[in-house]
Amino acid sequence: MSRWPAGCQTTSACFFVELPAMEEVMSAQVELIRWDTSLAQAHEVAAREGKAILLDFSAAPQ
Amino acid sequence: MDTVTYPDPRVAEFVEHHFLPVRIKVEQEPALVESYLVSWTPNVVVADEKDRVHYRVEGYLPAEDLVAHLSLGIGKCWLNRKQFAQALGRFEEVSGRHQGTDAGAEALYWLGVVQYKQSHDPAQLRPSWRRLAREYPDSEWTRRTQIPSRS
Numbered sequence: 001m002s003r004w005p006a007g008c009q010t011t012s013a014c015f016f017v018e019l020p021a022m023e024e025v026m027s028a029q030v031e032l033i034r035w036d037t038s039l040a041q042a043h044e045v046a047a048r049e050g051k052a053i054l055l056d057f058s059a060a061p062q
Numbered sequence: 063m064d065t066v067t068y069p070d071p072r073v074a075e076f077v078e079h080h081f082l083p084v085r086i087k088v089e090q091e092p093a094l095v096e097s098y099l100v101s102w103t104p105n106v107v108v109a110d111e112k113d114r115v116h117y118r119v120e121g122y123l124p125a126e127d128l129v130a131h132l133s134l135g136i137g138k139c140w141l142n143r144k145q146f147a148q149a150l151g152r153f154e155e156v157s158g159r160h161q162g163t164d165a166g167a168e169a170l171y172w173l174g175v176v177q178y179k180q181s182h183d184p185a186q187l188r189p190s191w192r193r194l195a196r197e198y199p200d201s202e203w204t205r206r207t208q209i210p211s212r213s
Contacts, residue, residue, distance in 0.1 A: 046111035054081035
């Protein structure tokens with residue numbers, strides 16, 4: 001249900017957009033991929049932890 | 063990929079959780095482009111610490127499809143390492159969660175392979191491959207199961 005600010009009347013010229021609660025904003029935040037690992041670092045961690053390496057070749061080759 | 067697919071929370075979460083992500087700028091790393099046989103981008107390679115390639119996605123894929131194929135890549139890693147229980151779980155998961163997609167069909171193919179490898183019993187190929195033929199009659203993966211008999 002919308003909470004109308006004090007003094008605001010519902011007329012065709014008056015619009016009130018209810019903002020989402022802070023927790024909704026926080027939960028909608030996107031976890032971005034961190035591409036800052038070098039291949040040498042990835043080899044080390046992969047050897048230690050058995051995790052797979054994802055290589056993204058990112059631009060069109062010349 | 064950077065504008066739509068990688069920022070998608072499903073992709074970002076999956077990659078961060080399951081992989082060590084490394085970006086190779088092709089103009090700056092010609093030796094790696096050569097050694098990983100990259101002739102076109104986007105080109106996403108699932109590899110291990112010894113630079114062995116277990117899976118590859120060439121060309122653009124939407125978020126959900128990319129997650130499915132990366133998940134197959136993890137399954138292929140387990141299969142190639144002969145970690146059959148983990149591979150089985152991964153292919154079962156992809157075949158269920160991505161049912162009706164190309165990745166779902168591929169997962170059933172590899173599921174049969176893992177079941178055979180685990181048991182050394184060719185009969186163990188059949189349940190998954192029958193399901194593949196039933197659910198994906200037109201898939202290339204179904205055709206790959208149809209070994210021609212000698213006449």
